Amino acid sequence: xxxxxxxxxxxxxxxxxxxxxxxxxxxxxxxxxxxxxxxxxxxxxxxxxxxxxxxxxxxxxxxxxxxxxxxxxxxxxxxxxxxxxxxxxxxxxxxxxxxxxxxx
Amino acid sequence: xxxxxxxxxxxxxxxxxxxxxxxxxxxxxxxxxxxxxxxxxxxxxxxxxxxxxxxxxxxxxxxxxxxxxxxxxxxxxxxxxxxxxxxxxxxxxxxxxxxxxxxxxxxxxxxxxxxxxxxxxxxxxxxxxxxxxxxxxxxxxxxxxxxxxxxxxxxxxxxxxxxxxxxxxxxxxxxxxxxxxxxxxxxxxxxxxxxxxxxxxxxxxxxxxxxxxxxxxxxxxxxxxxxxxxxxxxxxxxxxxxxxx
Numbered sequence: 001x002x003x004x005x006x007x008x009x010x011x012x013x014x015x016x017x018x019x020x021x022x023x024x025x026x027x028x029x030x031x032x033x034x035x036x037x038x039x040x041x042x043x044x045x046x047x048x049x050x051x052x053x054x055x056x057x058x059x060x061x062x063x064x065x066x067x068x069x070x071x072x073x074x075x076x077x078x079x080x081x082x083x084x085x086x087x088x089x090x091x092x093x094x095x096x097x098x099x100x101x102x103x104x
Numbered sequence: 105x106x107x108x109x110x111x112x113x114x115x116x117x118x119x120x121x122x123x124x125x126x127x128x129x130x131x132x133x134x135x136x137x138x139x140x141x142x143x144x145x146x147x148x149x150x151x152x153x154x155x156x157x158x159x160x161x162x163x164x165x166x167x168x169x170x171x172x173x174x175x176x177x178x179x180x181x182x183x184x185x186x187x188x189x190x191x192x193x194x195x196x197x198x199x200x201x202x203x204x205x206x207x208x209x210x211x212x213x214x215x216x217x218x219x220x221x222x223x224x225x226x227x228x229x230x231x232x233x234x235x236x237x238x239x240x241x242x243x244x245x246x247x248x249x250x251x252x253x254x255x256x257x258x259x260x261x262x263x264x265x266x267x268x269x270x271x272x273x274x275x276x277x278x279x280x281x282x283x284x285x286x287x288x289x290x291x292x293x294x295x296x297x298x299x300x301x302x303x304x305x306x307x308x309x310x311x312x313x314x315x316x317x318x319x320x321x322x323x324x325x326x327x328x329x330x331x332x333x334x335x336x337x338x339x340x341x342x343x344x345x346x347x348x349x
């Protein structure tokens with residue numbers, strides 16, 4: 001299954017704004033998503049915002065990126081501006097199914 | 105062995121009946137496939153399939169009804185097992201090829217087992233140690249343990265999301281409870297069947313097999329109830345514990 005639009009967007013921004021190449025940026029984001037219990041194929045812009053705010057800065061710092069916190073603030077702002085265009089192809093997730101199964 | 109041994113069976117029967125009907129009613133409202141599959145799976149393997157099987161087994165007064173009841177029971181169990189295979193594939197790996205092929209192979213084996221029971225034995229052989237029955241039981245154990253594993257793996261992801269405020273702790277707990285419930289049901293079936301193979305004992309006449317199956321049924325009943333019809337105090341406990349980190 002293809003990765004979510006939001007995932008491709010954040011990877012492209014990291015590649016553009018840092019010294020990380022395509023493989024490194026995608027790997028970094030995948031690790032951040034994994035730490036948050038999320039998957040590249042189904043991450044939504046809302047979930048990605050939380051990952052940027054709470055997880056990504058530490059991953060970027062580990063990879064020697066200067067001012068990771070400032071970069072994450074800029075990424076979060078940019079994500080907020082483009083949120084509507086990034087909500088697209090996220091597949092139905094097991095948690096959506098189990099949420100319905102409980103009647104909630 | 106006393107009548108207490110039926111406690112687990114009765115608990116499982118009642119919980120599976122309530123949850124299965126509830127989920128099927130939900131499926132009628134939402135028109136979504138996962139709800140339908142879960143409903144068929146829970147009802148087919150549990151109250152309908154197992155219930156009819158026990159009735160067919162114990163039927164003494166009307167032997168002519170035995171093949172009819174056995175056919176209905178086998179159809180229900182086979183439908184339930186297939187529904188669980190499809191659920192595991194469509195919910196957890198909708199675009200993966202291996203789960204699709206595993207599900208297709210299971211469907212073929214279930215159909216073969218059902219036809220063999222009907223065409224060769226006329227649905228009169230209710231022995232759980234016949235080859236066609238062992239195939240069906242293996243698939244039943246397989247779909248339940250597969251579902252339990254998938255649900256537990258997803259629970260570990262949901263637990264991380266809960267810590268970041270990205271998921272509802274009650275839904276995360278639902279994955280854990282379903283994992284425990286499906287595992288208990290699958291493992292209990294496996295233990296009972298292997299014990300029968302080793303000892304040659306009839307499942308409904310062996311105290312230890314009955315006790316083991318009943319205990320696993322009780323665990324499954326409690327876990328499935330907490331997953332899909334949790335009482336208010338349990339929901340409050342889960343939310344409070346999540347807030348405390």
